[in-house]
Every structure is written in C-alpha cells, then in structure tokens.
Amino acid sequence: GQAALLGPAEVRALAAEFDIRPTKQLGQNFVHDGNTVRKIVAVSGVTRDDVVLEVGPGLGSLTLALLDVVDRVVAVEIDPKLAARLPTTVAERAPELSGRLDVVLEDAMKVMPSQVPAEPTALVANLPYNVAVPVLLHLFAEFPSLRTALVMVQAEVADRLAAQPGNKIYGVPSVKACFFGRVRRAGAVGRQVFWPEPKIESGLVRIDRFEEAPWSLDAEHRKRVFAVVDAAFAQRRKTLRAALATWAGSPAEAERRLVAAGIEPSARGEVLDAAAFVRLANVE
Numbered sequence: 001g002q003a004a005l006l007g008p009a010e011v012r013a014l015a016a017e018f019d020i021r022p023t024k025q026l027g028q029n030f031v032h033d034g035n036t037v038r039k040i041v042a043v044s045g046v047t048r049d050d051v052v053l054e055v056g057p058g059l060g061s062l063t064l065a066l067l068d069v070v071d072r073v074v075a076v077e078i079d080p081k082l083a084a085r086l087p088t089t090v091a092e093r094a095p096e097l098s099g100r101l102d103v104v105l106e107d108a109m110k111v112m113p114s115q116v117p118a119e120p121t122a123l124v125a126n127l128p129y130n131v132a133v134p135v136l137l138h139l140f141a142e143f144p145s146l147r148t149a150l151v152m153v154q155a156e157v158a159d160r161l162a163a164q165p166g167n168k169i170y171g172v173p174s175v176k177a178c179f180f181g182r183v184r185r186a187g188a189v190g191r192q193v194f195w196p197e198p199k200i201e202s203g204l205v206r207i208d209r210f211e212e213a214p215w216s217l218d219a220e221h222r223k224r225v226f227a228v229v230d231a232a233f234a235q236r237r238k239t240l241r242a243a244l245a246t247w248a249g250s251p252a253e254a255e256r257r258l259v260a261a262g263i264e265p266s267a268r269g270e271v272l273d274a275a276a277f278v279r280l281a282n283v284e
C-alpha cells in the first residue's frame with residue numbers, strides 16, 4: 001500500500017490545527033516532500049521484517065513512508081503535542097497501517113529499551129539537529145539490537161561523522177561512530193523540502209553496526225575508549241604525548257602507553273583511526 005504522504009499544504013494545516021509553532025530549540029523543521037521521505041526509507045535499506053526506531057517523528061512525514069514498508073515503527077517524540085497527534089494523523093491517512101505504530105513520549109537522549117515495546121533493528125530518523133550526535137551515540141550504545149541507522153542531520157555534521165583520519169574535520173563524532181560500525185555519507189538534502197526552511201543544507205549518514213565486532217562494545221570498554229578519544233581531541237593542536245598527559249597521569253606515562261600501542265607520540269589525534277584508540281585505551 002501507499003500511504004498518502006504529507007505535502008506542503010498538509011504540513012501547514014496540521015501545524016495550524018494544533019497551534020504547533022516549530023521551535024528552533026527542538027530542531028523542528030518538518031519535511032513536506034514525499035520524494036525525500038521515500039528516498040530516506042529506500043537508502044536505509046529497511047525491509048518488512050525490520051522494527052524501526054524513529055526519533056522525532058514530528059508531524060509524521062517520514063513515519064507514514066516507513067509504515068508503507070515495515071511492519072513496525074516505534075516513534076520516540078519529546079514534544080507532547082506532536083506525540084499525541086501522530087496516531088490520529090496515521091489513522092486518517094493510512095488506517096490499515098495504524099496498528100503498526102507505537103508512539104513513545106520521551107527524550108531520545110534518555111530512552112531505554114525497557115520503554116520500547118519491541119527490539120528495534122534499524123534507526124531511521126530526521127534527527128533534531130542540535131542533539132543529533134549525542135542521540136545517535138546514545139541509541140547505538142543502549143540498543144544493541146540496532147544493526148543499522150540512516151539519519152538525516154545537518155550537512156556539516158554528516159561530513160564530520162563520515163570523515164576519515166587525517167581530514168581536518170575528523171574528530172570525536174567520527175571516531176565514536178566508527179567504534180560501533182561502518183559509517184558513510186549517503187546523500188544530500190536541500191533546504192527547500194522543509195517547513196520552516198532551515199538556513200543550512202542537510203545530509204544523510206548511514207551506519208552499519210559491525211556484524212562481528214573487532215572489539216568489545218560493552219559499556220565499560222566503550223567508556224574507556226571514549227575517555228581517551230575525548231582527551232586526544234580536547235587539545236587537537238597538541239601532540240598526543242602532551243594532549244594525553246592528564247589522561248595518563250604524566251607526559252612520560254602518556255609516551256609509554258602510546259609507544260606500547262604502536263603510536264608515534266609526536267603525532268596528533270586526528271591521524272588515529274578507531275582501532276588505534278582502542279589499542280591505546282587497552283594498554284596495560
């Protein structure tokens with residue numbers, strides 16, 4: 001079936017009906033273009049069997065396109081007005097698909113598996129831009145069932161997430177995303193498909209979790225690795241020997257650990273891939 005997707009008139013009518021004034025703080029820019037949401041669903045690669053976690057369904061543009069393809073969508077929305085309206089929007093436009101949707105009123109930075117009625121296998125979301133990276137990392141950390149993600153974020157953040165070592169925009173988000181799996185840019189989206197129109201371009205990023213993880217993804221290990229990543233980039237112009245002195249206890253101890261991990265102490269953090277950070281975090 002094909003749900004009737006939301007166009008410009010429907011998006012404005014829905015917002016007016018419930019007196020929804022998009023807030024910048026919650027990153028509320030709603031997509032009013034059917035081709036864009038269909039493209040997002042296609043690039044995500046989700047199929048019938050997936051349970052999709054959608055963050056920030058808003059007025060339901062992407063939700064309707066997802067419900068056309070998968071049997072179950074769990075939508076996590078922080079705005080009570082939007083969360084309350086979503087089931088009605090779906091019932092009005094695609095009544096036969098209504099039973100496939102669960103809405104959870106919660107902050108996606110805090111949501112945990114116990115609050116969600118099924119184990120999500122894929123994250124597909126037009127993320128609120130100001131919290132996109134922390135939401136993405138939180139969900140990959142706390143929902144081990146997530147095997148893939150396709151997210152729309154601001155273009156600059158998409159570039160940063162998918163950047164390779166040595167690139168000047170390579171940094172904390174790039175390494176942390178790579179800790180969980182393979183990360184790549186998956187397309188661009190212009191400003192004109194949103195209401196209200198944002199000032200910046202958007203981009204798609206896809207993350208596929210490692211099928212066989214090259215290192216432990218458990219919480220304790222993740223925290224240890226992320227601590228050294230944060231330390232290395234906190235002073236990104238310094239050599240690793242200097243930048244990691246506090247983390248290690250002294251410059252000499254930083255040097256010892258770097259050498260033990262096979263890393264040149266005079267290098268900078270921006271040249272290290274995720275595997276090197278994992279080795280460094282694990283030096284005895």
Ligand code: SAM
Binds near residue numbers: 032058109125
């Ligand atoms: N998916 C819709 C679309 O494509 O039209 C809306 C996307 S809009 C960029 C971001 C949505 O995320 C808004 O509905 C906003 O209320 C919601 N949101 C913002 N912060 C959130 C958070 N921390 N947790 C869950 N939802 C959030």
